[in-house]
Amino acid sequence: MLLLWQVILTRPLSFHISTFTAFGGIQANSAIFMMKNFLLKP
Structure with a gap:
């Protein structure tokens, strides 16, 4: 965790x-993209 803060x-x-x-x-x-596929499905 300390290393992450250093970065x-x-x-x-x-x-x-x-x-x-x-x-x-x-x-x-x-x-x-997922929304378009969901809306285009019959």
């Missing part, structure tokens, strides 16, 4: 922001 504190904030936005974008795309 978080040593990395710049922009790195975390870009990582979170990329992860959020992937989640949003997969959610939209």
Whole structure:
């Protein structure tokens, strides 16, 4: 746990922001994809 905090504190904030936005974008795309498949099913 201490190691994780060391990584978080040593990395710049922009790195975390870009990582979170990329992860959020992937989640949003997969959610939209699943929703489309669900709605297109007869």
